[in-house]
Amino acid sequence: MTTDTHYSALQLVFDTNVLVDALAARDLNGQYAAAVLDTVRQGEVEGWYAPHTLMAVYAQLETLLAAPKAYALVQELATVIKPLPQVGDELVQLDLPAGGRLDQMLSIHLAEDYLPNPLFVTDDPEFPQTAERRVVHSKLLAEQGVAPWQNPESRLPFIDLALQQRAIRPQLQRNIHRVLQHGQYILGPEVSELEQRLADYTGAEHCVTAASGTEALLISLMALSVGPGDEVITTPFSFIATTEVIVLLGARPVFADVEPDTANIDASAIEAQISSCTRAIMPVSLYGQPADMEAINAVAARYNLPVIEDAAQSFGAEYQGRKSTNLSTVGCTSFFPSKPLGGYGDGGAIFTNHANLAQVCRELRVHGQSERYLHTRIGVGGRMDSLQCAVVLAKLERFEQEVQRRQAIGARYNTLLDQAGIARVQQRPDRSSVFAQYTLFTEQRERVQAALQRAGIPTAVHYPLPLNLQPAYQRLCCPDCTPVAASLAQRVLSLPMGADLRPDQQQRIVEALTAAVNQ
Ligand SMILES: Cc1ncc(COP(=O)(O)O)c(C=O)c1O
Numbered sequence: 001m002t003t004d005t006h007y008s009a010l011q012l013v014f015d016t017n018v019l020v021d022a023l024a025a026r027d028l029n030g031q032y033a034a035a036v037l038d039t040v041r042q043g044e045v046e047g048w049y050a051p052h053t054l055m056a057v058y059a060q061l062e063t064l065l066a067a068p069k070a071y072a073l074v075q076e077l078a079t080v081i082k083p084l085p086q087v088g089d090e091l092v093q094l095d096l097p098a099g100g101r102l103d104q105m106l107s108i109h110l111a112e113d114y115l116p117n118p119l120f121v122t123d124d125p126e127f128p129q130t131a132e133r134r135v136v137h138s139k140l141l142a143e144q145g146v147a148p149w150q151n152p153e154s155r156l157p158f159i160d161l162a163l164q165q166r167a168i169r170p171q172l173q174r175n176i177h178r179v180l181q182h183g184q185y186i187l188g189p190e191v192s193e194l195e196q197r198l199a200d201y202t203g204a205e206h207c208v209t210a211a212s213g214t215e216a217l218l219i220s221l222m223a224l225s226v227g228p229g230d231e232v233i234t235t236p237f238s239f240i241a242t243t244e245v246i247v248l249l250g251a252r253p254v255f256a257d258v259e260p261d262t263a264n265i266d267a268s269a270i271e272a273q274i275s276s277c278t279r280a281i282m283p284v285s286l287y288g289q290p291a292d293m294e295a296i297n298a299v300a301a302r303y304n305l306p307v308i309e310d311a312a313q314s315f316g317a318e319y320q321g322r323k324s325t326n327l328s329t330v331g332c333t334s335f336f337p338s339k340p341l342g343g344y345g346d347g348g349a350i351f352t353n354h355a356n357l358a359q360v361c362r363e364l365r366v367h368g369q370s371e372r373y374l375h376t377r378i379g380v381g382g383r384m385d386s387l388q389c390a391v392v393l394a395k396l397e398r399f400e401q402e403v404q405r406r407q408a409i410g411a412r413y414n415t416l417l418d419q420a421g422i423a424r425v426q427q428r429p430d431r432s433s434v435f436a437q438y439t440l441f442t443e444q445r446e447r448v449q450a451a452l453q454r455a456g457i458p459t460a461v462h463y464p465l466p467l468n469l470q471p472a473y474q475r476l477c478c479p480d481c482t483p484v485a486a487s488l489a490q491r492v493l494s495l496p497m498g499a500d501l502r503p504d505q506q507q508r509i510v511e512a513l514t515a516a517v518n519q
Pocket residue numbers: 212213214215238239241242284310312313333334335336346347348
């Protein structure tokens with residue numbers, strides 16, 4: 001499968017003649033063409049074809065080989081290289097030069113419309129050239145390899161979502177097309193399919209999708225009857241949504257400080273914050289690593305309190321062999337595009353093993369409706385739509401592989417930073433991280449960020465201000481009670497991270513970082 005491969009920054013677009021030569025094993029050209037195709041098969045580089053090319057290849061192969069053989073070869077080819085997206089009206093927009101070949105012009109149009117860095121592989125000396133278009137003969141490519149054709153990257157992306165999209169484009173198109181066909185845009189079959197797949201993945205008995213991670217948290221708190229006068233114990237070091245939903249319900253966030261090395265809530269600081277008003281505990285599994293859920297659940301059990309894990313950043317991570325989101329009373333995640341399992345818009349999900357709670361959440365997300373137009377609770381418009389579920393379903397096909405890659409990339413960063421003597425977020429041995437962010441600590445953040453920026457390496461700060469120091473929240477909570485969070489907010493810095501980050505890119509990042517830190 002091409003999705004197993006490690007993609008580089010270059011995309012080969014194959015002309016019909018090269019593919020026919022490679023598959024029919026025709027003369028010397030065939031050997032060169034086959035060698036180029038092998039670089040794609042081995043995951044060195046992406047390979048693409050225009051849909052009509054496949055038909056042309058098949059038609060020509062049929063004249064050279066027995067039909068079943070031709071068919072089998074084309075079938076295998078379609079698992080190695082991917083079709084360029086084609087909506088069908090490209091011919092209308094085509095600007096055809098005199099004397100051009102229609103099949104080549106259409107391939108060029110589709111490739112240049114979608115791919116950021118296409119290299120056309122052809123054995124046709126007449127292939128249309130321009131100053132910007134890069135065209136190569138398969139012999140030259142076979143002899144030189146793809147490296148000389150890879151553009152040196154000037155600026156790295158913080159997260160490369162375009163590359164991931166190219167890897168799953170066919171599944172995405174199929175899934176989106178299915179929704180457009182059946183037209184059930186709200187609570188269509190993709191919604192229950194995704195909920196089932198996510199429940200199976202996490203091992204939780206119930207999954208209820210929601211309009212966003214924020215909405216998932218809000219609905220969970222509502223389902224647990226958190227309201228005015230109540231208190232919810234949470235971390236001050238998170239994205240604002242964690243505390244926002246508490247305040248929106250008229251409850252008060254009470255902050256327990258965080259651990260200095262993981263930035264997750266310090267379980268040993270929770271008990272001191274419990275009062276007669278406490279209704280729930282809401283830890284966040286920050287940067288992709290679960291909080292210490294066993295210790296948190298133990299405190300909660302002593303006071304008969306529910307625990308809501310804000311797992312917006314940690315979907316796919318494990319804690320003592322169990323999946324994040326399935327570690328406590330309720331777990332909530334987010335499908336915000338940059339999250340480990342991100343969609344192409346807003347989305348989220350609630351997980352629980354309590355059937356009653358799941359049912360309440362289901363009703364709350366559709367305006368508290370228990371039957372059509374019968375509103376037995378006060379709810380919200382909080383559904384995730386069918387199109388967004390279709391996108392996340394497509395992403396799920398590559399997800400487990402991406403989790404493994406993220407972990408390998410996180411481990412490589414750890415080694416490189418440890419060698420360079422740069423402090424970083426630590427991972428505990430009884431859990432895994434999906435590295436939603438890869439975060440380090442530096443006392444000279446501004447200077448380091450500026451130096452990395454000059455080197456073309458984007459960085460981000462998660463988060464520059466603890467929640468209890470945010471202007472809108474200061475009056476509601478104790479701003480000075482969490483000194484560790486306040487200190488981390490001055491020192492954290494996140495590096496580019498994603499399942500497709502290459503080792504050479506990581507090397508470049510850490511070299512620039514080391515130079516900046518030691519400046
Ligand atoms: C820790 C945390 N909680 C909640 C959210 C809210 O999720 P969403 O953006 O899907 O509403 C996010 C991310 O955006 C987050 O990182």
